[in-house]
Amino acid sequence: MNNVQNKKRANKSLPFFFKDEFKVFFVIIFFSTILLISTFTFDKVPPILNRGIQPATFPKGLLVLIMFLTTIIYYLSFKNPWKKEKKLPKPFFLTILSFILFVVISKTLDFFLAISVLSIFVSYNWGERRVFYLLLVGIIFPLVVFIFFEMILGLRFPPGIITNLYYY
């Protein structure tokens, strides 16, 4: 209980733009505004084909609702500040980095190479140092998954430097 109060107090002492409440409020309002503006670019249906409402009306209504509710939670946070979350540890950022690596490698080199790289990268950064287990998660298991999806489900994976060795 004391801990939570301390955390709340710590959060209260920060300038408003560093507080989680403001960051969440800002991000939601910012993206909702961009999306709301983009709804004005949607094509309009001629009145004779229009069934009920224009295609842009419904998403507009939703975005306004989201912005309204977000303002309410921000307003309520003045009375009840959110507890300050712990700082994110290094493995979290490395895992995010591995996702970026995955996207880059799967787009440029190979889908399965991307899975292997991510698996080894994540496993290593989460503390695994034994080579056998790194090979298990990075090569043996993705290979089993590949064979399973390819042979049993008859799936064709996107071409790449390693996948092509199997297909051609």
Added chain:
Amino acid sequence: MMAPLFSSKLLIVLLFGTLFGLILGVLPGLGPTTGGALILPFTMTLDPLSAIVLLTSIYCAGTYGGAITAVLINTPGTPAAAATCLDGYPLAQKGEAGRALGMATVSSTVGGIFSVIVLVFFAPVLAKLAYEFGQPEYFALAIFGLTMLASIGEGSPIKNLIAGAFGILISTIGKDFMTSIDRFTYGINELSVGIGFIPVVVGLFAISEMLTQSTLLDQVFKRVALKAVKLPSLDDYKKTWKTILRSSGIGSFIGVLPAEGGTVASLIGYSEAKRFSKEPEEFGKGSIEGIAGAEAANNAATGGAMVPTLALGIPGSATTAVILTGLIIHGVRPGPDLFREQPDFLYGIFGAMLIANVLFFIFGFFGAKLFARITLVPNKILWPMIFAVSVCGTYSLSQSIIDVWIMLFFGVLGFFMRRFGFSVVPVIIGLILGELVEGTLRQSLVIFDGNWLMFLTRPIALTFFILSLIALAFPLLRTKKQKN
């Protein structure tokens, strides 16, 4: 009722689904929703009945599996088992892990079977009622579902509403289904068909959980030793039978309401067990009634949540949203017509759920010790493997790499949503109900010639709107009462 299940193929599917569900339930962070979403692509090789039998058996067994981890390592394998930790772990610490798991197994099975009976009797009645529903009624019902979800779901109701509205917003991406006009596609062809359900579910549940696990690497689990699961004694039965029956009723009722099914049911089941108990001071210290109350309720919610899913096509929980997707993928349209045209199919599902409850009783009773060992697989090995399956499973549905990137995007988004107190379940329900909400609203407005007030002239729709308002007012009243 069981006739369609008397084929070796279906029994094997049922057996596999129950085992797989138990494993998913035992592993913290996974669960029947993630597992169901991951296995959905594999069901494409099965006929519709086998596919849904697989998903429902995962649902039933996965919900129970969470209790094993809750009792032995004080970490709920699934959110629905959170209340089980409160008394399961303290009892296990007293050297009675076997008794705690025995009670969890028995009450889960009773709750599960009770809810299947509710499903068998209640779903056809609801389906018959649904014949009276037109577009305005379906719109009002969907709104009621979303407000209930916001109101009795976990966390802040306003945040839940935002998440639900966001889910509906995602469903508007792509070509408008009534006019074929592109919305939020920004010239990306792949987005014209909209955002698939599976990339969003796998992202919000599996990938966001992977990110959560990356922040918990220093966490150490203390596992309580388990010799064998024991059947509850006669005294235990005498003490808990009323609690089990009450919680089974509560769980089935909560399950029918579109909400977070088992999670809410187990919390209510637990608190009601405490309220009615002769020894409320024992709760939190290893009360056998506490375990029975929570476990009977969360498993009873499984059958309850299937009622609106099958009768109306409106999911009662996140896992039933996955099952609903499975039905749609396999060309089965849930709703009143399903009850008239394909009774064998439905009885197959009912029978499968009944057998799954018996099977997890047997597996849980004899194999809990073995299943508990699964928690020993280190996260640094388990999660990269789950990632590989998630990526391939997501890719396989429409063979699109964009789907995989969407999955990653929703994984990161889901992590931050959960970090800041937004539940991801309303996003899933909003996404699946989105087309229904928008479609019925627009068609209603056509019927009403654009006059919104005409909604109030339809008694059933008006009732749902009033219930929605009550649902929205409920958290306010609850907060006020707590302050007083």
